[in-house]
Amino acid sequence: MTNPDRRRVFISTGEVSGDLQGALLIEALHRRAGDRNLALEITALGGKRMARAGATLVGETADIGSVGIVEALPYMLPTLKIQRRAKQRLAANPPDLVIMIDNMVPNLALGKYMRAAHPQVPVLYYIAPQQWVWAFSEQDTERLVAQSDRMLAIFKAEADYYQRFGGNVTWVGHPLVDRHPAPANPVAARQQLGLARDAAVVTLLPASRRQEIRYLLPVLLQAAQIVLAKYPGVTFLMPVSNPAMQASFERGLVQYGLPGRVVMEDSQTAIAAADVAITKSGTANLEIALMDVPQVVAYRINPLSARIGYYLLKFDVPYVSPVNLVVNQPVVPEFLQWEATPEAIAAATLELLHNETARQTMRLGYAKMREAMGPPGACQRAADLILDTIV
Known part of the structure; x- marks a missing residue:
């Protein structure tokens, strides 16, 4: 040659x-x-x-x-x-x-x-x-x-x-x-992480940017506290995509009294093991959906930025999560800025934990999304x- x-x-x-x-x-x-x-x-x-x-x-x-x-x-x-x-x-x-x-x-x-x-x-x-x-x-x-x-x-x-x-x-x-040709295998993921097959697992994906540590992480941790109070025995996993955030995640689990652990360099396994993921809006939403894991989406930014965007720039879109955008339908619940309260996020999470019909309805939306993403x-x-x- x-x-x-x-x-x-x-x-x-x-x-x-x-x-x-x-x-x-x-x-x-x-x-x-x-x-x-x-x-x-x-x-x-x-x-x-x-x-x-x-x-x-x-x-x-x-x-x-x-x-x-x-x-x-x-x-x-x-x-x-x-x-x-x-x-x-x-x-x-x-x-x-x-x-x-x-x-x-x-x-x-x-x-x-x-x-x-x-x-x-x-x-x-x-x-x-x-x-x-x-x-x-x-x-x-x-x-x-x-x-x-x-x-x-x-x-x-x-x-x-x-x-x-x-x-x-x-x-x-x-x-x-x-990258995700088929739904995730939760049994294998839990075995890999040393979790019981029948454990209740919620995976938190609050941040890949520094600003999200300040504006979103506390909200998701407070939502997790509410979930724990209503659903005792749940284990929380927090995968780290950016090693610089590991310490903040670990402190958060301790500060809010959440049973679970930070998972380093194995975010896909942590997602696969989950009954529900509570996640920031972004590309991760698509990965979670392609893995067939139910999810709740939230996002917050600096209140001043939000007001500039809403009142001055007239920022108004029907959806922010890529999952919903692909099919132009509310497949996953999304809570933005003032609507992203711990109570609202926790309520949506508990609904997915308790209601199999809600889980299956979301998965039907995932199937439509996968088809719309192309071959x-x-x-x-x-x-x-x-x-x-x-x-």
Whole structure:
């Protein structure tokens, strides 16, 4: 076999979910490139998962993320420093392709730089920001489309939205379908965690961002206290996606007198073992649904950010949880900001613990959601379309 051709790819993303999606894409790119006798040199703004998948990190962005205007302020300077480093790397070694993943504000800035400094380098957006859900400005959508030579969408509604603005968009389906091809096995998960087969288990997923430790963690722990009072004997599991949060989770269990433990680096097993998950809104909602575990979703941000969004920016969407957004139906209960009280979250959790009909109704919604996420092979389809751009 002849020596493989070599191509340079730069990937830019942020936060824990972007790191996961970036890692899944990088693994698929390397597999499909090997089939084409093509060698890839991938550099990235991302996190540890992307590094393990084969990317050389120019800057770590998995911990730099927020929701809300006030919450974003502390991350402005670190983001600017990482952007400067990325631009220096791109100037010194222009890639054959730039791939953007979500992370709208930093990636809009990077896209503007690429168009001005390296107009010959194609820019591809994979998993575009969810403007189709909560666009405050169509101008941002127009900028995203103008900066992207091609867009690969993981949601059908995402593809339809960007096509309406003239985007060159292909719907590839959602990569998590491959990661969770079948419902979880709770018996095996409990055995792995040393739990009794018939134990009552509630898994808490309160935070992957620092702001969520402050605004959401106490609310979920208080809800867990109410559940425990009404359902004695329940065990609480708290998987940690970000090791920096381990101490806060452990202190929370002790402070609120909750029986259970923190689970390190095994979040899927902790979810699989659960009768119900109480979780923040985000990508984890989709994973929990694909694992067929009933869930209650909640989210809170800084009250000032919430008021700015609600009263000044007129932020008003029917759903926030991706599970509900995929099918545009209330599959899972979601409690946002002022509605996210410990009492409301606990009541919804207890309903799922006690009511088998409610559990089965949610699972029927999960089945509809899975179908709407597209067939297996999303990462492979995305990787093939990306490689077609640079061969």
